[in-house]
Amino acid sequence: MTPTQLFEQIQRKHSFLCVGLDADMAKTPEHLRSAANPIFEFNRAIIDATHHVAVAYKPNTAFYEAHGTLGWEALEQTVGYIKQHHPEIMVIADAKRGDIGNTAKMYARAFFERMDCDAITLSPYMGHDSVEPYLEYPNRWAILLGITSNLGYADFQTIENKETGLRLFEEVLQRSAQWGGADRLMYVVGATRPDYLKAVRRVAPNHFLLVPGVGAQGGRLDDVARHGMNRQCGLLVNSSRSIIYADTGRRFAEAARCAAVELQGQMQQQLQQAGLI
Amino acid sequence: MTPTQLFEQIQRKHSFLCVGLDADMAKTPEHLRSAANPIFEFNRAIIDATHHVAVAYKPNTAFYEAHGTLGWEALEQTVGYIKQHHPEIMVIADAKRGDIGNTAKMYARAFFERMDCDAITLSPYMGHDSVEPYLEYPNRWAILLGITSNLGYADFQTIENKETGLRLFEEVLQRSAQWGGADRLMYVVGATRPDYLKAVRRVAPNHFLLVPGVGAQGGRLDDVARHGMNRQCGLLVNSSRSIIYADTGRRFAEAARCAAVELQGQMQQQLQQAGLI
Secondary structure, rough: OOOOHHHHHHHHHHHOEEEOOOOOOOOOHHHHHOOOOOOHHHHHHHHHHHHOEEEEEEEEHHHHHHOOOHHHHHHHHHHHHHHHHHOOOOOEEEEOOOOHHHHHHHHHHHHHHHOOOOEEOOOOOOHHHOOOOOOOOOOOOOEEEEOOOOOOOOHHOOOOEEOOOOEHHHHHHEEEEEEEOOOOOOEEEEOOOOOHHHHHHHHHOOEEEEEEEEOOOEEEEHHHHHOOOOOOOOOOEOOHHHHOOOOOOOOHHHHHHHHHHHHHHHHHHHHOOOOOO | OHHHHHHHHHHHHOOOOOEEOOHHHOOHHHHHHHOOOOHHHHHHHHHHHHHHEEEEEEEEHHHOOOOOHHHHHHHHHHHHHHHHHHOOOEEEEEEEOOOHHHHHHHHHHHHHHHOOOOEEEEOOOHHHHHOOOHHHHOEEEEEEEEEEEEOHHHHHHOOOOOOOOOHHHHHHHHHHOOOOOOOOEEEEOOOHHHHHHHHHHHHHOOOOOEEEOOOOEEEEHHHHHHHHEEEEEEEEEOOHHHOOOOOOOOOOHHHHHHHHHHHHHHHHHHHOOOOOO
């Protein structure tokens, strides 16, 4: 998927919503638990209910690995289902991998070849040769952690480099610009840190940003849009729990649809204010 | 597993060898390819051939995920096989995960509950709450990336903090000391960077270090022992490719045994010189 295709989808759907598919079996409605693969059935219902307002889906691998082979099968089925029925929607493997070159090649094979994911999230800690193997795939994306939405972000991400005066997350943005362009790289910037969005945009004005933390984690959409939006929107705002667990009973899919449409309505307003639709 | 149990095993086997189980199907001997699960069959043969000199096994998840559900099944079977037949041997999931708290709990469940791994490797980029869920499991370990063995290590890991004068990897060592002790945390320090071992030992004299990079990546065992060994040995030196692919034909397991025994002999010498056996 190219940045232009992504922006066209955003304009068509009046939305920059990414739905996080973090199915927790403990919260899955009871009537699905007897299905052959309850996690996949849950995801399928969520996808059927939200695809008209979602421009991306983001399964987090942890929630699948917690269920072993059944979980991994559900992950593969979920990616396959999205790509079969809604090939225009971006699929982001939220895997936060990061390993040496020959190992990174294996992860790239897992997520870009065996599965047909468009993007994978990566930790930048190990540097360029842990990211480059993913950049060799045309029209696929590596999404590097920049400033994350959790409490521990301040432990290392804001450390200031004695030599350059840049903070670690700014070093990640600046150095990785030499590894690939805005058509291959995105960055994770937590919605809970809107002030940092400004700093990110100073170094990376053109990149798409994946923004988690709206909803359950407390981030606000208008703050994110004000500081982060660019001329191609440049934002994918993720919401997981507040959509997929809007209701945990029989009506979970209908409730997810409503929560997603509600968020899409707010996004439409932001896109209109910015003159992008 | 406690540090004392690990050291006792090291003394008993005269070895601090960790064997990396990174089975690459393309390099798996032909006669195994018709097995129900060639990756597991390969691993089983390697384990049978090396368990008398290995104190730890380290499957890297990438090599399993590259084969989808079959790969994940092989990973679970491999961990189960080690724990059933050699419960004293440490199993390290080389997963390099790192995610927010509620997600980290899912990974901990995957590797410490569904599978019976003793340890998991983690990227420290996201800070304390991405590590703490793993530390709640008694006698299991979180192994944080410190200085890695790949070329890209210098992109971020050696950035010097303007405020403290410490380099990023030293910040990781120092801050994480507040999250857990030497009975719960280890650090990855690449054998290709022996000079950094000295710096690591200044901040973390008592921790066990997981040292990859001996063999195929060019690190030297005597350098590692000279700079990194402490009074409980404090080292797990990993070798993957130079053991498991010592021969890629029918005699692969016998060749792996010889390569492992050869390395164990060198380790015995280092342990003797240090007066630890």
